[in-house]
Amino acid sequence: MDKKGKNLYSLSEPQVIAILELRLQKLTALGINEIEVEIKKLADLIKGYKKIINSKKELLKVISEELKTIKEKFAVPRRTKIIDAILNYDIEETIQKESVIITVTLQGYIKRGALSNVKQQKRGGKGKSGIVTRDEDSVVKTLSVNTHTSLLFFSTEGLVYKIKAWKIPEGSTASKGKSLFNILPLKSHQSISSIMPFPENDWKNLQIVFATAKGKIRKNSLEDFSSINSAGKIAMKLDPNDKIVGVEICKDDQNIMLSTKNGKCIRFESKKLRIFKGRSSKGIKGLELAPNDEIVSLSIIDHVKNKKDSKTEERFILSITENGYGKKTLHNDYRVTNRGGKGIIGIVNSPRNGNYIL
DSSP, X not given: OOTTOOOTTOOOHHHHHHHHHHHHHXXXXXXXXXXXXXXXXXXXXXXXXXXXXXXXXXXXXXXXHHHHHHHHHHOOOOOSOOOOOOOOOOGGGGSOOOEEEEXXXXXXXXXXXXXXXXXXXXXXXXXXXXXXXXXXXXXXEEEEEETTOEEXXXXXXXXXXXXXXXXXXXXXXXXXXXXXXXXXXXXXXXXXXXXXXXXXXXXXXXXXXXXXXXXXXXXXXXXXXXXXXTTOEEOOOOOTXXXXXXXXXXXXXXXXXXXXXXXXXXXXXXXXXXXXXXXXXXXXXXXXXXTTOOEEEEEEEEOOOOOTTSOOOOOEEEEEBTTSOEEEEEGGGSOOOOTTSOOEESSOOOTTTOSBOO
């Protein structure tokens, strides 16, 4: 300002308006240019993305480039070594222990199913399908075990095989199961006569009894069958044309009962049958057979003694013939005798009844 107070740098109104108009024009032009550049960039990106989406080759190229970028940015030297080594690893440790049902059919088909699939029902219902059998086939054995239970399979030829329950193929209620020939190393002329779960506890104090069609019987310690390799092992040596018809676990305080197809049976004490030390023996006479007769059934019966001034505990023996007839008899009606006798008549073998089967 000068001495008179007049502003030497003041602008006239036209000058101010000119300056303001100039700045607004430049700002407007600058804003339009930025929008056009952004639209062009977005158009290029959309074009590129469509190309990637519509072309597998372009997609793989992008993935490859991104992986290379990640490798260059984060790559570090390997901190582990890959070597050839055999680890002490047991696959059974990864198998959950749960209750299962093992079903076996007459023609040698087997399957495993969860026990939880079998729903508890009231008496008198129609039931639920457990297995679909083939023509002229039927279920002959059902076992309730857990996945870690060992199962013993005894063939008619005198061999025994051992397999864990979890190794048996699992099947639905509508499946027919797998053939035992696909699971066990059986030969074409072999068949399985008995299947039993190997006890998990106290098995050293148990015995196992074998019975053959020709009337031979043998008792071994169950411990002799605790270790069986995958190829199986000899369970009992047999005479020509003889076969194993039954194998059961028993104790010294139980009775053994043998039955023939002609209806004869014999009952004797288990403790009077000595324990054989090896598996190569053919056994000893259990019942003296009549001509054209053979053993068809081996049963283990709990021995119940009579007590004074009290009733004997009621236990029954069920006899069934091939024509579908059967009867229930008090177990005390079958007297206990010595091994090797001719036995007594258990059920009449007639044209009406047919041969005894169980």
